[in-house]
Amino acid sequence: MxxxxxxxxxxxxxxxxxxxxxPYKRLAEELGMTEEVLVEKVKELKDRGALRRLGAVVxxxxxxxxxxxxxxxxxxxxxxxxxxxxxSSLSQVSHVYERPAFPPHWPYNLFTMIHGKSREECEETAQxxxxxxxxxxxxxxxxEKEFKKTSMRYF
Amino acid sequence: MDEIDKKLLNxxxxxxxxxxxxxxELAKRLGLExxxxxxxxxxxxxKGLVRRIGGIFDPRGLGYQSTLVAxxxxxxxxxxxxxxxxxxxxxxxxxxxxxxxxxxxxxxxPGQERMEEIxxxxxxxxGVIRTMNLPCLRLFKIKTYFNMETxxxxxxxxxxxx
Numbered sequence: 001m002x003x004x005x006x007x008x009x010x011x012x013x014x015x016x017x018x019x020x021x022x023p024y025k026r027l028a029e030e031l032g033m034t035e036e037v038l039v040e041k042v043k044e045l046k047d048r049g050a051l052r053r054l055g056a057v058v059x060x061x062x063x064x065x066x067x068x069x070x071x072x073x074x075x076x077x078x079x080x081x082x083x084x085x086x087x088s089s090l091s092q093v094s095h096v097y098e099r100p101a102f103p104p105h106w107p108y109n110l111f112t113m114i115h116g117k118s119r120e121e122c123e124e125t126a127q128x129x130x131x132x133x134x135x136x137x138x139x140x141x142x143x144e145k146e147f148k149k150t151s152m153r154y155f
Numbered sequence: 156m157d158e159i160d161k162k163l164l165n166x167x168x169x170x171x172x173x174x175x176x177x178x179x180e181l182a183k184r185l186g187l188e189x190x191x192x193x194x195x196x197x198x199x200x201x202k203g204l205v206r207r208i209g210g211i212f213d214p215r216g217l218g219y220q221s222t223l224v225a226x227x228x229x230x231x232x233x234x235x236x237x238x239x240x241x242x243x244x245x246x247x248x249x250x251x252x253x254x255x256x257x258x259x260x261x262x263x264x265p266g267q268e269r270m271e272e273i274x275x276x277x278x279x280x281x282g283v284i285r286t287m288n289l290p291c292l293r294l295f296k297i298k299t300y301f302n303m304e305t306x307x308x309x310x311x312x313x314x315x316x317x
Contacts, residue, residue, distance in 0.1 A: 052211045
């Protein structure tokens with residue numbers, strides 16, 4: 001599926017792209033190909049969907065979105081599709097996932113990451129979601145401590 | 156941050172050139188010199204606004220699987236459990252949260268077996284009452300980039316069954 005060459009390229013792209021006129025030069029030499037061919041291989045990874053995006057990774061915290069809440073919603077199975085789409089349309093919400101509920105300990109099956117400039121702003125967004133979807137039972141979980149936050153190192 | 160900075164940062168997030176000379180390409184699009192683009196990027200990094208320039212990969216596209224795990228652990232054992240969880244290189248994010256399930260972490264591994272092995276080990280840690288494995292069943296949205304001009308997120312994926 002993925003060749004060793006692909007894995008080397010993926011490894012390279014997990015680092016910070018060198019801030020040099022020709023950032024791919026060294027890797028291309030190492031792989032014995034031209035930079036043009038190497039760049040084509042990167043495009044292939046993107047077309048295949050293995051590479052979701054290439055570009056700047058911005059710190060949201062620095063960009064002014066200091067607060068985020070994990071909003072967890074209890075939604076009837078038949079309504080998940082509609083609720084998921086509705087919530088996805090909000091710009092304050094970055095991630096929307098359906099996950100299994102875990103009764104009786106955990107009834108919530110729709111997960112959302114809500115961003116705001118304050119805790120209150122996150123709460124307002126959650127109230128708005130509740131009003132618009134009719135979902136009454138939800139929980140906002142805040143992170144009280146960050147123990148780890150890294151990018152995955154593949155291979 | 157001026158208008159050029161905002162434009163540059165948007166292009167860098169949304170449409171970074173995949174080209175042998177990406178910075179030159181960026182400069183061309185903005186009507187700047189390559190050197191100026193590089194200086195602005197250095198400033199972004201110094202300010203901590205840009206963490207890195209690189210690839211974001213889809214674990215599934217690379218043959219990996221991912222999940223979210225919630226742990227209910229006694230308060231007096233939380234710190235120790237959190238440290239043990241963080242020590243796995245397969246764990247990418249690990250937070251204490253305000254709930255009976257007070258420890259939440261994301262796990263990315265090459266296979267189901269390894270994921271279950273880690274979750275089972277976490278379940279055996281002192282003070283851990285229960286763990287929940289909450290893999291994604293359906294993906295509705297995943298944010299990618301933050302528009303500096305309008306200060307809004309834009310999404311790239313909507314609705315995908317896992």
